[in-house]
Amino acid sequence: MDDIARFPPLITPFRLREREDAFQAALAGAGATGEAHRGAGSLFYVGRFELIEFAIVLEPEEPLWLARKIFFAGMNALAEALSVLSPPEKPITIRYPGSLYFDGALVGGGRLGHPPGADEQTPPEWLVFGAMVRAGGVRELGVGLAPEITTLDDEGFDDWNPPQFAASFSRHFLVEVDSWHERGFSGIGPRYLSFLERNEAKGRRGIDENGDLLLRGEGGEVQDRQKLIPTLARPEWFDPLLNEPRG
Numbered sequence: 001m002d003d004i005a006r007f008p009p010l011i012t013p014f015r016l017r018e019r020e021d022a023f024q025a026a027l028a029g030a031g032a033t034g035e036a037h038r039g040a041g042s043l044f045y046v047g048r049f050e051l052i053e054f055a056i057v058l059e060p061e062e063p064l065w066l067a068r069k070i071f072f073a074g075m076n077a078l079a080e081a082l083s084v085l086s087p088p089e090k091p092i093t094i095r096y097p098g099s100l101y102f103d104g105a106l107v108g109g110g111r112l113g114h115p116p117g118a119d120e121q122t123p124p125e126w127l128v129f130g131a132m133v134r135a136g137g138v139r140e141l142g143v144g145l146a147p148e149i150t151t152l153d154d155e156g157f158d159d160w161n162p163p164q165f166a167a168s169f170s171r172h173f174l175v176e177v178d179s180w181h182e183r184g185f186s187g188i189g190p191r192y193l194s195f196l197e198r199n200e201a202k203g204r205r206g207i208d209e210n211g212d213l214l215l216r217g218e219g220g221e222v223q224d225r226q227k228l229i230p231t232l233a234r235p236e237w238f239d240p241l242l243n244e245p246r247g
Contacts, residue, residue, distance in 0.1 A: 006167040007043070008174055011056075014044045015163070021243060022046050023130035026055035027113050030126035040126075045166040050136030050151075051244055052108075054166040056173065058127040065120040067127060069185055069211045071097065071112045071232065072192040073176035074129035078110055079195050080172040081165060082133065085157050093197040096213045096226055099237035100133065101197065105150035108133035108245050109237035131169070132238070134245045135160060149247035 007013045016025055022044040029038030038044075038057055045054035056074075060067035078100060079092050086092060090103040098110040113128040135152040152160055179187035189207045196205065203215040203223050211228035239246040 006164060008167070008171050010041045010174060011167075011170045012038075012042050013163070013166070014038070014042065016044055016046045018046065018048050020046055022053045022055045023111065023113065023128065026057050026128040026130065030057045030128055031115065043166060043170060045162055047162045048136075050134070052133040052135050052152075052160070052162050052165050053131070054162070054169065055128050055130035056170070058129065059125070060127055061123055063121050064114060064118050064124045065210055067124060068112065068114075068228065068232075069188070069207070070127065070177075070180065071110065071129060071211070071228075072185075072207065073180060073188050074112075074131070074173060075100075075110050076188060076191050076195070077169050077172035077176050078108075078131050078133075081168040082107075084168055085152070085160055085165075087156070090155070092195065094192070094195040095197050095236070097211075097228055097231050098235055100131075102150060102155055105148050106237055106245060106247060107150050107152065107155075109235055111235045111238060112232050129173075132245055133165070134247075135162075149245075 016022060025044045026038070026042065029036065029042055029044070032038065040057055040059040042057040043054060058070060060070060075094055075098055079094060082100070082102065083092050086102065093101045095101060099106060100108045100110070108131065110129060110131045113130065114124045115126065118124045133152065176188060193205055193207070203217050206214045206216060208214050213226040214222050215224040217223050237245055
């Protein structure tokens with residue numbers, strides 16, 4: 001079976017060369033005109049032995065301040081795609097908003113792009129959800145990783161490859177999009193919150209209308225707020241100099 005056959009309907013895959021940048025390719029394709037334009041469902045992925053990398057183009061109908069929360073659907077789908085390959089006894093968690101952890105160690109994450117200068121009150125022409133998962137093992141090569149950093153190979157994953165992982169993500173993501181259309185964010189937010197890492201803070205966590213993470217006390221009062229937009233602008237998990245997960 002070839003790569004295209006693994007992808008679900010509504011997804012148009014584009015395989016890039018090994019050192020190309022899937023996120024930048026998706027941004028360029030979404031913003032292009034004419035034959036170079038790549039619309040909703042276009043998914044770019046890179047076949048690298050050490051890194052799984054892909055990005056998907058979206059064309060939301062909601063204003064940007066609301067449509068931005070599709071990021072959480074992307075993170076749900078990313079975590080679910082990893083869980084398909086994961087040993088069941090080891091937890092997959094997310095550190096708000098987009099850092100992906102396996103058994104307590106950073107393995108990758110997600111990020112979101114939109115047109116420069118897009119109006120928060122207007123539907124953006126496009127969004128791009130991009131993800132990276134560090135895959136190829138390095139410990140056996142004598143290369144040290146910090147204890148809080150890991151890879152799929154170093155965790156014993158032996159049944160992964162870039163197109164199959166991207167296709168698995170696509171299937172889970174389409175389920176998330178269907179849930180958004182049928183139920184709004186009410187079907188996505190609780191699932192995302194269930195993946196969030198636990199901390200010592202007491203209270204009830206929730207997602208505000210604009211995507212901020214809230215911690216509420218017993219009386220419903222907001223005790224803490226983590227803002228979404230600044231953290232999306234500088235993803236904690238991503239090393240922009242190396243263009244890969246930090247570590």
